[in-house]
Amino acid sequence: MDKNTIKKIEAIVGAKHLATAGEDLMCYSYDGTGMEFMPDAVAFPGSAAEICFIMELANQELFPVIPRGAGTGMTGGSLPVRGGLVLATSRLNKILEIDTENQVAVVEPGLITGQFQAAVRKEGLYYPPDPASSDFCTMGGNVAECSGGPSAVKYGVTRDYVLGLEVILPDGSLMHTGVRTAKGVVGYDLTRLFIGSEGTLGIISKIVVRLIALPSHKKTFLVLTENLHQATVLVSEILKSGIIPKTLEYMDGTALSVVNDYLPLDLPQRTRALLLIEVDGDDKSTAEQGEKLLELLADRKKYPSILEVKQAKNESEVENLWKARKSISPATFKLRPHKISEDVVVPRSKIPLLVDFTEKLSQELGIVILTFGHAGDGNIHVNIMVDKDNRDENDKGREAQKKLFNHVMTLNGTLSGEHGVGITKAPFLSLELDETSLALMGKIKLLFDPNNILNPGKIFT
Amino acid sequence: MDKNTIKKIEAIVGAKHLATAGEDLMCYSYDGTGMEFMPDAVAFPGSAAEICFIMELANQELFPVIPRGAGTGMTGGSLPVRGGLVLATSRLNKILEIDTENQVAVVEPGLITGQFQAAVRKEGLYYPPDPASSDFCTMGGNVAECSGGPSAVKYGVTRDYVLGLEVILPDGSLMHTGVRTAKGVVGYDLTRLFIGSEGTLGIISKIVVRLIALPSHKKTFLVLTENLHQATVLVSEILKSGIIPKTLEYMDGTALSVVNDYLPLDLPQRTRALLLIEVDGDDKSTAEQGEKLLELLADRKKYPSILEVKQAKNESEVENLWKARKSISPATFKLRPHKISEDVVVPRSKIPLLVDFTEKLSQELGIVILTFGHAGDGNIHVNIMVDKDNRDENDKGREAQKKLFNHVMTLNGTLSGEHGVGITKAPFLSLELDETSLALMGKIKLLFDPNNILNPGKIFT
Numbered sequence: 001m002d003k004n005t006i007k008k009i010e011a012i013v014g015a016k017h018l019a020t021a022g023e024d025l026m027c028y029s030y031d032g033t034g035m036e037f038m039p040d041a042v043a044f045p046g047s048a049a050e051i052c053f054i055m056e057l058a059n060q061e062l063f064p065v066i067p068r069g070a071g072t073g074m075t076g077g078s079l080p081v082r083g084g085l086v087l088a089t090s091r092l093n094k095i096l097e098i099d100t101e102n103q104v105a106v107v108e109p110g111l112i113t114g115q116f117q118a119a120v121r122k123e124g125l126y127y128p129p130d131p132a133s134s135d136f137c138t139m140g141g142n143v144a145e146c147s148g149g150p151s152a153v154k155y156g157v158t159r160d161y162v163l164g165l166e167v168i169l170p171d172g173s174l175m176h177t178g179v180r181t182a183k184g185v186v187g188y189d190l191t192r193l194f195i196g197s198e199g200t201l202g203i204i205s206k207i208v209v210r211l212i213a214l215p216s217h218k219k220t221f222l223v224l225t226e227n228l229h230q231a232t233v234l235v236s237e238i239l240k241s242g243i244i245p246k247t248l249e250y251m252d253g254t255a256l257s258v259v260n261d262y263l264p265l266d267l268p269q270r271t272r273a274l275l276l277i278e279v280d281g282d283d284k285s286t287a288e289q290g291e292k293l294l295e296l297l298a299d300r301k302k303y304p305s306i307l308e309v310k311q312a313k314n315e316s317e318v319e320n321l322w323k324a325r326k327s328i329s330p331a332t333f334k335l336r337p338h339k340i341s342e343d344v345v346v347p348r349s350k351i352p353l354l355v356d357f358t359e360k361l362s363q364e365l366g367i368v369i370l371t372f373g374h375a376g377d378g379n380i381h382v383n384i385m386v387d388k389d390n391r392d393e394n395d396k397g398r399e400a401q402k403k404l405f406n407h408v409m410t411l412n413g414t415l416s417g418e419h420g421v422g423i424t425k426a427p428f429l430s431l432e433l434d435e436t437s438l439a440l441m442g443k444i445k446l447l448f449d450p451n452n453i454l455n456p457g458k459i460f461t
Numbered sequence: 462m463d464k465n466t467i468k469k470i471e472a473i474v475g476a477k478h479l480a481t482a483g484e485d486l487m488c489y490s491y492d493g494t495g496m497e498f499m500p501d502a503v504a505f506p507g508s509a510a511e512i513c514f515i516m517e518l519a520n521q522e523l524f525p526v527i528p529r530g531a532g533t534g535m536t537g538g539s540l541p542v543r544g545g546l547v548l549a550t551s552r553l554n555k556i557l558e559i560d561t562e563n564q565v566a567v568v569e570p571g572l573i574t575g576q577f578q579a580a581v582r583k584e585g586l587y588y589p590p591d592p593a594s595s596d597f598c599t600m601g602g603n604v605a606e607c608s609g610g611p612s613a614v615k616y617g618v619t620r621d622y623v624l625g626l627e628v629i630l631p632d633g634s635l636m637h638t639g640v641r642t643a644k645g646v647v648g649y650d651l652t653r654l655f656i657g658s659e660g661t662l663g664i665i666s667k668i669v670v671r672l673i674a675l676p677s678h679k680k681t682f683l684v685l686t687e688n689l690h691q692a693t694v695l696v697s698e699i700l701k702s703g704i705i706p707k708t709l710e711y712m713d714g715t716a717l718s719v720v721n722d723y724l725p726l727d728l729p730q731r732t733r734a735l736l737l738i739e740v741d742g743d744d745k746s747t748a749e750q751g752e753k754l755l756e757l758l759a760d761r762k763k764y765p766s767i768l769e770v771k772q773a774k775n776e777s778e779v780e781n782l783w784k785a786r787k788s789i790s791p792a793t794f795k796l797r798p799h800k801i802s803e804d805v806v807v808p809r810s811k812i813p814l815l816v817d818f819t820e821k822l823s824q825e826l827g828i829v830i831l832t833f834g835h836a837g838d839g840n841i842h843v844n845i846m847v848d849k850d851n852r853d854e855n856d857k858g859r860e861a862q863k864k865l866f867n868h869v870m871t872l873n874g875t876l877s878g879e880h881g882v883g884i885t886k887a888p889f890l891s892l893e894l895d896e897t898s899l900a901l902m903g904k905i906k907l908l909f910d911p912n913n914i915l916n917p918g919k920i921f922t
Contacts, residue, residue, distance in 0.1 A: 183878035
């Protein structure tokens with residue numbers, strides 16, 4: 001981008017809201033992948049109108065525009081891989097409306113998800129999608145990636161809560177999609193076409209979400225087992241029993257070892273897996289589900305590998321458990337300096353097969369692979385740990401990734417449950433999508449963004 | 462369509478599976494709107510491959526192809542408005558798989574929704590979307606229209622249960638969308654772009670749906686009131702109390718009068734509205750919700766217009782209630798020979814305003830307007846009854862429709878919650894959708910179907 005172009009952007013957003021110095025650009029050059037690409041400039045627009053002007057300019061002068069929330073993405077969705085202008089949504093961070101009577105809210109894209117959840121909780125309402133990064137990530141980023149989280153097993157993902165959007169198209173025009181009502185089927189479902197499109201089809205400037213009543217009760221349980229395979233079999237058994245947990249997370253032995261300091265209990269030495277189970281609802285149904293769960297877990301003849309079943313006694317124990325769970329991803333770097341982070345999904349009855357496979361793969365290749373995540377919906381976080389500067393280890397990591405993806409396909413799974421494609425999964429898209437489908441997606445991208453200026457290089461290679 | 466073309470279609474599907482005689486064509490000329498358009502031929506393909514060949518041929522010879530399930534649609538989505546070939550899915554009616562462990566099923570488009578629900582119920586599973594026509598309508602039609610039904614207030618609509626699709630594109634190529642897993646975010650969400658696209662973007666040949674555990678208990682309640690406005694206020698009060706009903710339907714006095722014969726109780730003469738409320742779940746939570754509801758309704762000081770609260774005593778009373786509810790739409794023709802049938806949605810706190818408006822409109826214009834439907838999610842069926850051969854009455858009906866739509870827009874509502882646009886709502890699209898959004902939808906249609914041969918004349922005027 002030349003100086004003249006930068007001047008024009010400055011005229012749109014104001015000098016105060018444009019960064020061009022190297023040390024500032026640095027802060028917007030990376031995301032959760034640990035990869036780095038320097039942008040030419042970072043703009044902090046204060047209104048949808050300013051975004052419209054920026055996109056108009058980008059089409060005239062043909063520079064890439066990369067929308068960015070908090071940069072917590074795991075697949076490179078917000079990285080300026082071809083330089084250009086990072087469009088940070090941090091100033092567009094307001095809750096515009098909480099309509100308690102109709103359980104609907106309208107927010108701006110830069111609003112932090114956790115702050116939004118806290119605000120609606122005060123009104124007795126609940127916005128369930130809860131990615132592990134919810135203290136930092138933004139609503140706009142969540143919509144762009146269709147984020148999930150531990151609550152998805154019972155409550156669904158971002159897609160299930162967004163009713164409508166205000167979007168700025170790549171050509172600078174502003175449009176509205178969807179509704180403010182519980183139902184709506186007028187015209188094509190553009191709302192859900194934008195959700196999960198990873199900032200390649202439009203820039204989200206307003207989000208209308210539905211809320212639900214905040215469940216009044218919750219119980220949190222921990223199950224320790226000395227065998228990972230059996231822990232994952234237990235997942236299926238719990239779900240088959242009719243319990244619909246709010247959360248059914250697991251961590252394997254390696255994941256446990258990296259967050260041991262945070263855990264609010266001493267693990268027996270033989271512990272090889274932990275299940276974190278929460279049930280919620282009204283008073284009676286929470287109690288009933290809790291009892292049902294404890295009854296099922298009491299059958300130690302059927303489940304001999306269970307070492308211990310604990311119920312969290314108070315809110316601080318629950319908080320510590322979640323702190324441990326949310327710390328896994330960053331804490332893995334204790335093991336090796338880099339990782340290949342995957343979030344594959346398999347039908348949940350296939351989880352035992354998947355964890356057996358990853359354990360074997362780790363042994364075969366002699367590299368560290370840990371697994372944890374949302375067992376209840378089959379969405380498993382597989383972290384392949386490597387030192388990228390060690391060429392042999394890096395190659396083995398890549399080999400493990402390929403073998404993992406191929407295996408997931410044989411299990412009727414998908415390459416990503418919530419992280420999206422970005423740049424890290426783009427080379428593998430044809431494993432999952434047929435040629436016709438891929439070609440159609442490419443044509444849709446071209447239809448929306450003929451000059452390929454909005455977040456270029458993402459999803460498609 | 463000339464004879465030569467018909468011969469070629471016959472070669473694809475076989476003579477047994479092609480209808481060209483006038484009396485046969487007649488059966489495929491109408492739908493739930495009561496409008497009639499004669500097709501040139503009706504094909505009954507027996508496989509996805511046959512559909513591919515038909516679409517290839519249609520592109521060569523440029524005849525319209527109109528996919529059709531059971532023809533129960535309310536907006537003309539399956540009508541051959543420009544002649545051409547009706548593609549009936551009735552032979553593609555199999556349940557291909559019910560995976561009880563992962564709560565996933567794969568079905569063909571011509572399968573009757575009610576039959577599918579019965580089949581999964583036998584396995585202790587539940588497929589919630591339940592349009593009033595569920596005994597006749599098909600899964601493919603439900604996906605094409607994104608059907609809802611009384612259970613949507615708690616369980617959502619068709620969109621919320623479809624995981625993936627097999628689709629034949631207008632050019633005859635076959636593709637797969639979506640996943641078989643609980644989550645999936647790889648590439649653009651084509652699954653939901655096809656859902657609700659009313660057969661204009663592709664022909665659905667396979668549907669992967671998720672199922673949920675069948676709730677073990679259900680209770681059904683009836684509330685009679687002498688005032689429609691207060692009945693709809695009650696809807697908001699019930700939902701605000703934290704009860705999440707499986708069903709919260711209402712019928713106004715006129716709707717009640719047309720189905721009186723079916724109702725399993727004598728209505729007090731002053732009855733002007735009926736609420737049909739169901740709660741479900743496990744034993745304890747169903748009981749708790751039922752008690753909470755009865756407690757709320759017992760406050761007759763606050764709700765003086767309540768005449769009677771009844772609980773259905775047995776399954777046959779429940780069945781009769783539903784028979785009455787499902788009979789409203791066809792029974793309205795007792796009143797006048799034709800109707801303008803709308804399914805607008807408003808934020809549920811606005812329902813009292815909407816019913817006040819329709820009552821006033823009916824008085825002002827001197828025509829019969831009845832309302833009933835899914836009060837719990839604000840999706841109100843407004844039936845404007847007219848004799849189309851009475852020009853004055855017909856004009857008044859059209860005037861009422863326009864005024865209704867405009868009023869719904871001022872209430873932040875939508876023109877359709879579950880019936881779609883088809884041909885009947887197409888002229889009003891710009892009331893709800895902005896120019897940019899409409900233009901984009903038109904371009905998407907053109908991208909998928911450059912020759913405009915798949916269900917032409919629908920959604921867009």
